[in-house]
Amino acid sequence: MMQLYIANKNYSSWSMRPWLVLKAFHIPFEEVMIPFPKERNTGTFKQEILAINLNGKVPVLVQNDVLVWDSLAICEYLAEQYAEKNLWPLDSKLRARARCISAEMHSGFPNIRNLCGMNLRANLAEKGAELWHESEDLYADVARSDQIFSERPHIDSFLCGEFSIADAFYAPIVTRLKTYDLPVSKSTQIYMQNVLNHFAVKEWIEGALAEDAWVNYLEPYQIQK
Ligand SMILES: N[C@@H](CCC(=O)N[C@@H](CS)C(=O)NCC(=O)O)C(=O)O
Numbered sequence: 001m002m003q004l005y006i007a008n009k010n011y012s013s014w015s016m017r018p019w020l021v022l023k024a025f026h027i028p029f030e031e032v033m034i035p036f037p038k039e040r041n042t043g044t045f046k047q048e049i050l051a052i053n054l055n056g057k058v059p060v061l062v063q064n065d066v067l068v069w070d071s072l073a074i075c076e077y078l079a080e081q082y083a084e085k086n087l088w089p090l091d092s093k094l095r096a097r098a099r100c101i102s103a104e105m106h107s108g109f110p111n112i113r114n115l116c117g118m119n120l121r122a123n124l125a126e127k128g129a130e131l132w133h134e135s136e137d138l139y140a141d142v143a144r145s146d147q148i149f150s151e152r153p154h155i156d157s158f159l160c161g162e163f164s165i166a167d168a169f170y171a172p173i174v175t176r177l178k179t180y181d182l183p184v185s186k187s188t189q190i191y192m193q194n195v196l197n198h199f200a201v202k203e204w205i206e207g208a209l210a211e212d213a214w215v216n217y218l219e220p221y222q223i224q225k
Helices: 013-024 045-050 071-081 092-107 110-115 125-134 136-150 165-179 186-196 199-210
Strands: 003-006 030-033 060-063 066-069
Touching: 003 013, 013 071, 013 165, 013 199, 060 071, 066 071, 071 092, 071 165, 092 165, 110 136, 125 136, 136 165, 136 186, 165 186, 165 199, 186 199
Parallel strands: 003 030
Antiparallel strands: 003 060, 060 066
């Protein structure tokens, strides 16, 4: 069975993406968790992941002698291996859009990523309001995601119709919008609710809530109780 190496569900947004794709499309896999250390550059995280992948980051997928690192490359590999499951939309126009917005997420949105780290256990609404007034860059990233969400084919559909890799790529943005309570349109609120109600997203979040590991360098806005 293939293995997916991930880090803490509470914090690891890149791990979340391929994990959601595997779950959403009922592809059997073994989850291997390598938790982040409490303090940066301590513990055994780096050593353990470097033993699997010289890039030193999660997620990593291992299937027999095939090693795939990087969330987008993993999803592309899965789409190829499980072609019958349509991990990308079947319609070529929607598929092109799904690929574009996933690539845009993969290489963009630095402000929301840096300022609003994923933290599923937290409620950082107050911090979100502060950041919203301080950072025009954050505004630009939120406005762009709001635009992408609002351009989906139907109010009740996912980004490109059925749930696809594109939705998995934006799921960590959805959770950030919620955690930091950032202002979004009504249409985006409906999309967010549909994503948060998806069984795979729910399962990941339940896993995150069950974790108790505190990673100091990923908690710039909270003090450990
Ligand atoms: N572009 C990569 C990013 C992977 C990444 O940055 N992973 C983070 C966890 S979310 C990581 O492993 N960080 C550990 C480190 O940099 O030491 C992908 O899409 O997989």
